[in-house]
Amino acid sequence: MRTLSFILLLSLSLYKVDALRCYSCSSVTSNADCNQNIKQCLEPLDTCMTTEDIAGDKKIMVKQCASFATCQGAEDGAGLDPFGDGNVVTCCSTDLCNNVAVATAKPSSGATTIHIHTALLLLPIGVLSLLSKYYR
Incomplete structure (x- = not known):
């Protein structure tokens, strides 16, 4: 019984858990450029966060690893004015889920x-x- 417990404990300790992977970029204007970098998120960062800042015809994109709480807070506080200016934030939690540009919400x-x-x-x-x- 001790041997079985030891083997079970050893196998659990050797079990590899893959961390979440997100596309990562900072202040990029194109989604294709942004998707050139992949980052492995470290604990407690468990969410891929995409932010798109919009001012007229200019758009700046940031993709990064974040905690769920941080991303949700940013998403809740994001929004566009009647002219379509402001920011949009999306959160997701599967590997490379932030591969597309943020869908621009209607103001x-x-x-x-x-x-x-x-x-x-x-x-x-x-x-x-x-x-x-x-x-x-």
């Missing part, structure tokens, strides 16, 4: 922004109206 419409601002302006008026009825 948010100005109408949505106006509706939100109107609602925020009307909220205090509603609260004041309710309070004035309560204290009469």
Whole structure:
């Protein structure tokens, strides 16, 4: 039984776990140029992160290894303005999953922004109206 346990423990210690591999580049304007470099991610970096910064007709791409939390935070904070300027972030977690350029998301419409601002302006008026009825 001891021999079997030793063999099992030895085989588990020799089991090779392949780290995630991501395309990696910094401040590149073309996806083809960016996909020339492959990086093996080290712990705790478990996600391939692609960021595309857009300003008019200029696009800069960065691909790198990141932690899932870092990538999700960047993805949640990314966005484009009504003119299509800003940044887009994608996260993935399989080998070389960041091989394509970030799909450019549609900018948010100005109408949505106006509706939100109107609602925020009307909220205090509603609260004041309710309070004035309560204290009469």
